[in-house]
Amino acid sequence: MPAVNSRRGRGRRTISEINMVPFIDVMLVLLIIFMVTAPLITPSMIALPKVGRAPSQPQNPVQIQISKDEAVQIKIKTDSVPSNVRSVAADIARLEPGVKAEGAQAVPVVISADKSIKYETVVQVMDNLQKAGVSRVGLSVQTSGK
Secondary structure, eight states: OHHHHHHHHHOOOOOOSOOOHHHHHHHHHHHHHHHHHGGGSOOOOOOOOOOOOOSSOOSSOEEEEEOTTOOEEEEETTEEEEEOTTTHHHHHHHHOGGGGOOGGGSOOEEEEEOTTSOHHHHHHHHHHHHHTTOOOEEEOOOOOOO
């Protein structure tokens, strides 16, 4: 009898390994589903603006020129006034009151910036102009010959 008791004491051993077969089956099914559906999904397209020529240039726009060292020049007709990024909107409103008009009678403001300056500087100038109530703001670009 002691031999029988010792066999019963051992009993069944628990399996400490994970059965990977169901996991692999599920992963293969998911892989097949993704492989079949991936070509059916169309990639999203972003419509980017294109730079072209305007039908006519605005007459006597106020020009803001930002140089490499972030120095700001305001050009109104033939006059040139130095300014800075923070006070550019106040200077333009003081020098040319027509920029705050509404609609087509508003004097346009064109920003020309050197390509090596930070984009943040141009955005700050545009933000200051918008806060000051300037309605017509444009960017000057150089078109390629293509």
